[in-house]
Amino acid sequence: MEFINGVPLFSSLFLFISFLVIIYLQLAKTKKKLHLPPSPPRLPIIGNIHQFGKLPHHTLRDLAAKHGSLLLLKLGRYPTLVVSTAEMAKEVFQKHDAVFSNRLKTKAMDILLYGGTDIAFSPYGEYWRRVRKLCGVELFSPQRVESFQFVRDEEVELLVNKIRKASINRESIDLTKMVFSASNNIISRSILSRKFEEEHDGGGGGEVLELTRLRRFMVLLTSLSIGDAFPGLKWIDYLTGFTQNVKSIFAELDEFLDQIIEDHRNLKTHEEKKDFLSIMLEIQKDGGIEMELTQENIKAILLDLFTGGLDITSTIEWLMAELLNHPNTMRKVQKEVRNMAGNKAKIEADDINKMDYLKCVIKETLRLHPTAPFLIPRQTSAAVELSGYHIPSDVAVFVNAWAIQRDPKWWDKPDDFIPERFENNGVDFKGQDFQFIPFGCGRRRCPGLPFGVALLECLSANLLYWYDWEVAAGENLDMNEGDGVTGNKKIHLRVLPVST
Template sequence: MAVSVILLLLLSFIIILPFLLSSYKSRSKSKPNAPPGPRPLPIIGNLHQVGPIAHRSFYILSKTYGPLFRLNLGKVPALVISSPSVAQQVLKTHDLAFCSRPPLITFQEYSFNGCDVAAAAYGDHWCNLRKIFILELLSSKKLPSFVSAREQETQMMVESIKARADDKSNIFIAGTDTSAATVIWAMSELMRNPAVMKKAQRTVREVVGNKGKVEEADLPKLRYIRFVINETLRLHPPLPLLIPRETTQHCKINGYDIDPKTRVFVSAWAIGRDEESWENPEEFNPDRFIGISVDYKGHDFKFLPFGAGRRICPGINFGVASAELALANLLNAFNWELPPGTRKEDIDMFEAPGVVAHKNTDLCLVAANN
């Protein structure tokens, strides 16, 4: 019986082998004007070259193949973009060709069968949905209506920490959404850079005075907190790889031919570390934003934490206001220390696997009431 099964499997393999080889040759053979990229393997394509933290794997590959390279994710052709100049071509010059979404299983499961504003394919449905979303929920005029909710949630967070601060308990700062992730990364960077922490706290406390808490009306006066958030978003964008796009038509990028139905990954993480755009890109330095007009609203292609073009994140204003308010209150209400025996160099600055850039390990700090 066992011999029969082995012979059957062997015969099946011999039959399908020519088809596998033919498929491999056709897929691994580069088109005359295709972007550069690593040679794919049969069936899996280049999946063996993509680790659990995909944006770091893509960053390493970009050092060999350049800021625009192709690879196969199984049978799916894909492009990875990792420089401001190429991102501008994709997100602005040829935005219409790159503005749709691929039919991902994740979208089907968690985005109303791929029909919400983030996941829907480009078309009339998405255009109408985005218009409603922006005008009725997240426009600059609607933003003030959420102020009380944001302030209440922030105050609840502060009170919860105060309850544990008196006994010097270790406090694990963690969160699930993108705004929380940004605050956690900001606190991690501030703990690694004490001079920046002191400057940020001094700025907040001078503005707040004896009020005891930061209100949203104070945020326009806290420009340095905005710079801290900007620098955090540069090094730790909420989505290191922007939500994938899919080409709807043939186009040329950097002189290369890009076919329809190509999946496109724009690496905001790599762009924020572009050496031609940022001096000492690995250094956390909020002062770099002083006196320059760079913002996160998709106008500057060297700084794309929320994307650009038609598919830019519609919740930018809401998310940034939430992060700024939370961070400012944490800096105003508490003096922060690392647990005994922990050095600033010991703080883990790697990301956990996943779409959102959460820290690989929770940030553990000791808070003392100010």
């Protein structure tokens, strides 16, 4: 008989196997005790991926209606929690905000945003706190937003004049492209003190950062690749071209951003009027936020700011499309805008502040068409109990803002465009009313909200003040969304401006 340390081999094996069985039973017992959120039926290996569809915020809203306001899905290797009601969102962000403040890291995000060192996608921690504070003070504070009013006025005047040429000639315009050009020039002048786009054919498509390129960037950034869901199959991302597409657009944008930064280093900026990039370069050189700010960090932050123009463009095109679809509402908001502005040569910021119905129209547009239907996906940093359910650590979290903002429990006729629902109504988008969260909520809500809202109000007020609008001859007013989770219209908005 063989012995191990004086104990018969058979007895040793028996004890070892018994130990493994006990451990397995204990783990099974513990797992059984966990009260996890409901899960729709899933397929082997792929889990619930097949249930996402081309518009995941739509299909997940339907799944939530069948299975509950909290769903636990499996996307390949990712356990994924989907939050679909205001009540659940409130519990998440009021009681457990810190646990839900991390970001889900994907292959595309890691490449496109320099390892996630921007503001929106960076991990929750000291780096994020410092760069958010930097942007909040130097770019998004009320005082800084107000100081950029002259930039908004000048660029909007240029936009109005471009549209006037088309109006005189009775030519239709691609309003999507024109608004993108104006909004990105405003953003660029605010952070760089100069425009970065070259205008082509009066449409404003930038030579490097044109609309289609940035939208492709956003589609890739918000995509979950095969390799993300199944690490052992990441080679498929090369066969499908996903990896090459991500690296290609990264190379293009990286070269562009390097050139912007190099050009800026060679500029002589007035000491009393430094722009945001100058401040970041000064911090990089001398310190100032008690951490290293690398070239990659600066480029990641700049990308966040430039892509903000996409959100503005998407909201304006949806707003104008909804108004064209609802001519009585169009006339009502134009009457307010024109009465408040009078016969001035330009609309003043004080005039816009008094345009209450315009603000209702903007809110209703954001309610129906949030620019990020799932906000930005998060990831739990620890296990937590949520509404009686056990939520494990490292679970991806999708907050379906699109579904929440169309919940009939909170909204009468939820799929209809009715700006009047916000009249004499204190519901706002600042993150405290969880039935209306287009800019997110909790500590990771969009820091650029003041900047973005000021730009939205300025652009929409001027478009409605100076022109009447018609659908271009031969064009259909298509109200379909583009595939995926970017929230933009599927087809650019082509319209005919009519001078008043």
